[in-house]
Amino acid sequence: MKIFKYKNELKVYLQDLKAQKKTIGLVPTMGALHKGHLSLISQAKKINDIIVVSIFVNPTQFDNNDDLIKYPKTIENDIKLLESVFCDVLFYPSVKEIYNEKIVADTFDFDGLEHKMEGKFRDGHFNGVGTIVKTLFEIVAPHRAYFGQKDFQQLQIIKKMVKKHRINIKIKGCSIFREEDGLAMSSRNARLIEQQREAAPFIYKTLKEVRKKFGVENPNNLTQWVEDQFKKYPLFTLEYFTIADEKTLETIKNKESGKKYRAFIAIFVGKIRLIDNIRLHNL
Structure with a gap:
């Protein structure tokens, strides 16, 4: 090289x-x-x-x-x-x-x-x-x-x-490359202390739940659900969660057929900021 x-x-x-x-x-x-x-x-x-x-x-x-x-x-x-x-x-x-x-x-x-x-x-x-x-x-x-x-x-x-x-x-x-427990690989992961690292896979777990619920739930209700989930975990501070159009990145209120959507999240684990996202299946 x-x-x-x-x-x-x-x-x-x-x-x-x-x-x-x-x-x-x-x-x-x-x-x-x-x-x-x-x-x-x-x-x-x-x-x-x-x-x-x-x-x-x-x-x-x-x-x-x-x-x-x-x-x-x-x-x-x-x-x-x-x-x-x-x-x-x-x-x-x-x-x-x-x-x-x-x-x-x-x-x-x-x-x-x-x-x-x-x-x-x-x-x-x-x-x-x-x-x-x-x-x-x-x-x-x-x-x-x-x-x-x-x-x-x-x-x-x-x-x-x-x-x-x-x-x-x-x-x-x-494609996003993940650890075996689902945490998206990031250079910042190395700064997580043991307790934070053990908790961090909850981010991806939540995104997968959003993907499951996306077919039947309203995007606004899903956003509220995610905010409520993270309130239960003092290790995390949710900076934002949004469901957006992949092309425009506009937050959506309602789903439209033929469009591609993705859920985006940013979390502080202590002072360390982690981001992740997942494509959502749209009928």
């Missing part, structure tokens, strides 16, 4: 490969890699000749500086994991290499997707996401880029950015 810290060196290396008609798959990450990231790499390897993984903890997408400081950084272990799955290239730039002297996000218009759910609670988050992803696209210029569906809103926003900016990259959304 080749490791690059400087964008110009990476560009030159990839240009040579593209001249040889090699296809490039990009997996952007913030490091603290786990099996969920490795599953993205596995998907990318199926149809690309060269896999590029980026590791960059992006300061402009954190609305909480404490969360940025505490975000796990495990580069030595990350490199070992990437080598174990035969990743071809790691791009591991510094903040200065990406932002120069001015650590400021660009401003994007995602047609309102940025104001739903995460956007309501994380000021400027998606401007930061758009800035780093667009920058990585410009540096790597991959044929395809891979993102997990745990961050489904982010996935939809990146698809919107690619369409609006006419970026010639195919965006691939990959």
